[in-house]
Amino acid sequence: MEAGYSEKVDELCRRYSLEGFMKTIDPETIPSETHYLHLNELVLEDIIWVDEVEGLLSATSHIEGCKVVGIDCEWKPNYEKGSQPSKVSIMQIASEKSVFIIDLIRLFEDEPNALGSCLKRILHSPSILKLGYNLQCDLKQLAHSYGELECFKHFEMLLDIQNVFKEARGGLSGLAKKILGAGLNKTRRNSNWEQRPLSPNQLEYAALDAAVLIHIFRHVRSQSQPASVKGGQSNVEWKSYIISSMDDTKKPKNMVKRKKKWKKCTVVSSQSN
Template identity: 25%
Template sequence: MEKLSLEEDGVAIELVASDAELRQAVQQLEQCDELAVDLEFDQNRYTYGFNLCLIQVADGKGKCFIIDPFYINNLDSFFQLMGNPAVTKIIHHSNNDILLLDKMGCSVKGIVDTDVAAKILNYERSSLATVLKEEFGKEIDKSQQSSNWNKRPLTEDQLRYAAIDVIYLHQIKAKLLQEIKQLGRMHWLEEENLLLEQLKYTESENPHLRLKHSYRLNYYQQYLLKSLYAFREDLAQQFNKPAHFVIPNEALVELANNPNTDLHEWLNHTRGIHGNLKKPKNERLLENALQGAKEAAKTNNISHDYPEHRFQRPLRTPETERRKELLTMVQKEIMARYGEYASKLIINQSLITDYSQSGKLRCTKKYATSIVMEVAKDLGIALHVSAAPQQLGE
């Protein structure tokens, strides 16, 4: 592959597209105390599944490595670097990056999330583009944001865009953390970062029941939907297309709701069905999957009764309304003291609803619990805490 020679705002961009180049890059990066990291991935947008497409790492010293995993057989050396807590990883809005790396067997340590830092500083919008404009007056081009990162070769515009996502993060971290320290909120950021490190990728136990209107189906129909969902996943993986490109979600639920429909007619008159599924071979596979699900449902005596509504409205009594009102008063005072957007890290509607129902404050963040209890005390409101938040790392 031809050696890349690009530069962006004084930072040299180096494409890493072989195992040998990755080893050399990691050797250089291991000498740094802080690295800025970002991933480009495809999550059922153009291809099947949640897949890594690109890794960007800036050393803060004038070099940015663009690591192309499509040409690399073994990312273990990079994963070990990401797992080294002695090297700080500056990531902007890290949740999905952490989850994808965890899915691939990499546990990231030493995280500083600049998106969280911006929220702590009460940013209404905390995107990288917004933070750069607010803090440095710099406008960045986001036209490549919706690029198909699966396609090769990557364009020069894509590579520059990918580099821009990391080359300013060292400056952003320094500026935001200075402001956070002045506000005395560093312990907020430290706890939030430790919570991010504990994120784990998990597959949903019953993903078919997350489809819109699936809760309206009876037990028998939901049983069929589970089999149809699994069939669609297998086919999507074969086609390497997002599952909803093979059969749209609402069409899948519709088929489970009307399982005795003429499949050939259904396939050819339903919008959004992938062309490959209409081939005789795949049509027969769908027919077999549906018939097999019907027979299994009969064998297992699956009921045609309807389940109780899974989304029960919270119980409303004078006591739950009183609790809700008290904690809402606390929320308003927190917003006044810390700012509307920073307050969302401390208290939200879900916490208020849970307290109104249970009568106990169940907050997983130590700093947030401390603030809520302190504000409540100042307002003369007695709150009950379920238990002291567990120490992070225990």
């Protein structure tokens, strides 16, 4: 409530039957709404939901024509101690103008071979640079969720934006605020990503998490010394963080800068990004 997340307050009140709670709140004690990044500010043309083979093939063809894409994943949080983590529910893949939100659960149930084949064309491609934030945690979660699929056992051309800006605080939202002038509304991160259909707010959140990576990367690539982040990396140096090949989400291979390694990450039941 103090952070101004009125939507989350409403959700928790409903979950825990706190009917009288909101009546006790003094509206003047609630801070004015923080400005968050919106999709229209990123000039996106399409958010495309993909849950059948025809759409998956179309999305794959589009993505194969891109040099750089942003990738993110969402899964339902599980707070029960000792329980297995939830399967990754969706994978978002963003190009400059479009975001494809792939229903992994549905496609894995209906067309696992097609899903594995299409994602292999993207994730194993050495000609497509895949951007992420805290990327290895997502990759571990994907491998844990869909270990039967070969597409999640090998990756080519990865760049974890988190490693380029190690000093940035506040996660991806904090980095977006420093680079783009507005952060991300993360209140929907722990919502139920297995519900279908996803709400418009969930779709916007998912699309933003992937699309913002493209815009941050554009800034990194175009600025020899990013002014928005103190101690930013040079235009030449960011290339040294690219991981050319990685198998089974273990230690990266063929890294240009050997001393830069993945941070240790374990499979967890809720997202850390």
